[in-house]
Amino acid sequence: MNIHRVNQATPGASLGIASVTSWRGKLRAVFLRSEAIRGYTLLSPTLVVMMFGMCAPFAIMVAVSFWTQHAFDFDTTFTLGRYQDVIDKPIYMALMLRSLAISGACTVVTVLLAYPMAYYVAFHVHRHKLIWIILMTLPFWTSYLLRVFAWKVILGFNGVINSGLKGLGLIEQPLEFLLYSPTAVVITLAHAWAAFAILPIYVSLEKIDRSLLEAATDLGDGPVKRFLGVTLPLSLPGIIAATLLIFIPTVGDYVTPALVGGPSGIMLANNIQAQFGKVNDWPMGAALAMAMMITVAVISVVYIWVTRKAAGRIV
Amino acid sequence: MTTKGARPDTVVSFRNASKYYGDVVAARNLDLDVASGEFLSFLGPSGCGKTTSLRLIAGFDQPSEGEVFLQGECVNGVPAYRRPVNMVFQHYALFPHLNIVDNVAYGLKQRSPKPSSKEIGQRVNEVLELVQLGGFDYRRIWEMSGGQQQRVALARALINKPKVLLLDEPLAALDRKLRREMQIELQNLQRNVGITFILVTHDQEEALSMSDRVCIMRDGEIVQIGSPLDLYDRPKNRYVADFVGKSNFFDGAVEHKNKSTIDIKLDGGSTVALKANADSNEHKVGDRVCVSVRPEQVTLARNQEQLPTDCAIKAKAQVMNRIFLGEQIEYLLRDERLGEFLVRSPRQHALSERPFEINESVFVAWSRDTALVLGSE
Incomplete structure (x- = not known):
């Protein structure tokens, strides 16, 4: 029955407009047959943007990092000299370590603060969850720069905290460590990236089957044990995602340290910015950027590997 | 009222326990004693309060009023x-981040003092053998079939040697054949370990075939508790008769009664004369009642002479529909005065005997001792 119909249909379709439809038909057949081709076609706009917007600049940066700056020109002979500088000159290593330390502290603080919030919304909010989620992303409704300035106002020499404490008579001199310090950078970044931690943790908590929690309770777990034995391990994917989402971008942040960091809060990215600007040593800047990228990649991979290993052993 | 505690020989007791969620009544005035070693089922349609009752025992919910007792002690607020109870969850609720051994050992590891790892290993092996899962030890949960996961869930609960094992529709997700096997296995298991089992199910066949006693629930209340046989043969009202097995109901009024018989005038015009018993004595002459007849209790015949002589009713009806069920055939019959009713008749003893055809006229009768007189509600 089916075969019969196909036999009838084929000669009819190739009649008359055969020369036009044949290549179109072939293209269509290829298109329909191969899932990969369809996928790539759908991806193509993004792929083009990625190629020109990311891969190409990245390739240029890799190339530049092996060159040498001569006034306003590049000496394009291959050299590892800039990478040698990264390792040899103590200022770069110090800045790198500081960047990692500040960003690491910021990540820990953010995840620790975000987890209870995400937990509360996932387990204790029963109605209007969406509103809660939207409220949590509220910091993102203003520009990043404005948020940093807001913290400047709060933490500053005559800022909200200092004048408040002074008004209460608790301090006589304003607290100077508040602004222009690594602490200020950590606080500002933690606030700025909070939503990036809350959302993945919330999703992973929300996904946990509630009957698993009841099962743990049924098997004798009190609230704390239940959290450590079931909730925490099952929300680990969210914690890993949140950690990486915060750690990776904050390591390279240069706006916040420039505005609230002061001399002790300057991070490596500020130096990279300077290399491409005032200092005018692009190869040095490129090499520093590469060094930082490799470091972050290695740390992330090790982190994922370690947490996965540890997760298997919890309980 | 408050002094009325639980009987000492019971494992679980409810005393006027109610549970409200806001305005919604999930369970009302539950009064129930479960004996040690018993297999009890809560049976009812969804939303009848059977799961709430289970959760009150487990402690996931606390009663809004009344008391719940475990082994004679009030556990309100515990x-x-x-x-000392464990539950097998409807969708098993096995921990996906743990392998089978760790899932099963979970309860033991929470004990204080924690048993030695050697003892834990030994107990895990024993209980896995018990549920016929020896050798599966370190598999991951998602590598197992539904039936195997079911066994892990059972093992995880049984290893704690609970006083009561609560089962929340544990077989609902399994296919029919596997469900049948697991029913038998569960029953054997219960007899072997001697633990009190409390099962929640909406499947009447499951409840009847497995339990010592069944508790029928409706709208948060217990309608009737009894052995499966009791419930089937002596349902308290029309709801129970309808829920437990199939039944035909004929509305009518008591016309006449004496010590041995009760005559009921059906609304269709015919009169049935039934044997009086303790239950039918409640009804006075003139009361609206309902006569319940099980489909398999009706006798069918081609000739009137083949019907038994002493019958509650004899009628001639037409076959409207016929459903072949294998070991039985179900007929939908229609009679002018009785209306439509179902009859199940066993397969004929000889292959040459042919079943009744659609539109064929047949004689029907049922004995004076089979039909039940129920309150009309």
Whole structure:
């Protein structure tokens, strides 16, 4: 029955407009047959943007990092000299370590603060969850720069905290460590990236089957044990995602340290910015950027590997 | 009222226990004693309060009013993790981040003092053997079939040697054949370990075939508790008769009664004369009642002479429909005065005997001792 119909249909379709439809038909057949081709076609706009917007600049940066700056020109002979500088000159290593330390502290603080919030919304909010989620992303409704300035106002020499404490008579001199310090950078970044931690943790908590929690309770777990034995391990994917989402971008942040960091809060990215600007040593800047990228990649991979290993052993 | 505690020989007791969620009544005035070693089922349609009752025992919910007793002690306010009961969840609720051994050992590891790892290993092996899962030890949960996961869930609960094992529709997700096997296995298991089992199900066949006693629930209340045989043969009202097995109901009024017989005039015009018993004595002459007849209790015949002589009713009806069920054939019959009713008749003893055809006229009768007189509600 089916075969019969196909036999009838084929000669009819190739009649008359055969020369036009044949290549179109072939293209269509290829298109329909191969899932990969369809996928790539759908991806193509993004792929083009990625190629020109990311891969190409990245390739240029890799190339530049092996060159040498001569006034306003590049000496394009291959050299590892800039990478040698990264390792040899103590200022770069110090800045790198500081960047990692500040960003690491910021990540820990953010995840620790975000987890209870995400937990509360996932387990204790029963109605209007969406509103809660939207409220949590509220910091993102203003520009990043404005948020940093807001913290400047709060933490500053005559800022909200200092004048408040002074008004209460608790301090006589304003607290100077508040602004222009690594602490200020950590606080500002933690606030700025909070939503990036809350959302993945919330999703992973929300996904946990509630009957698993009841099962743990049924098997004798009190609230704390239940959290450590079931909730925490099952929300680990969210914690890993949140950690990486915060750690990776904050390591390279240069706006916040420039505005609230002061001399002790300057991070490596500020130096990279300077290399491409005032200092005018692009190869040095490129090499520093590469060094930082490799470091972050290695740390992330090790982190994922370690947490996965540890997760298997919890309980 | 408050002094009325639980009988000492019971494992679980409800005393006027009610549970409200806001305005919604999930369970009302539950009064129930479950004996040690018993297999009890809560049976009812969804939303009848059977799962709420189970959760009250487990401790996931606390009663809004009344008391719940475990082994004679009131456990109101005692959290689930301090109760000597364990539950097998509807969708098993096995921990996906743990392998089978760790899942099963979970309860033991929470004990204080924690048993030695050697003892834990030994107990895990024993209980896995018990549920016929020896050798599966370190598999991951998602590598197992539904039936195997079911067994892991059972093992995880049984290893704690609970006083009561609560089962929340544990077989609902399994296919029919596997469900049948697991029913038998569960029954054997219960007899072997001697633990009190409390099962929640909406499947009447499951409840009847497995339990010592069945508790029928409706709208948060217990309608009737009894052995499966009791419930089937002596349902308290039309709801129970309808829920447990199939039944035909004929509305009518008591016309006449004496010590041995009760005559009921059906609304269709015919009169049935039934044997009086303790239950039918409740009804006075003139009361609206309902006569319940099980489909398999009706006798069918081609000739009137083949019908038994002493019958409650004899009628001639037409076959409207016929459903072949294998070991039985179900007929939908229609009679002018009785209306439509179902009859199940066993397969004929000889292959040459042919079943009744659609539109064929048949004689029907049922004995004076089979039909039940129920309150009309």
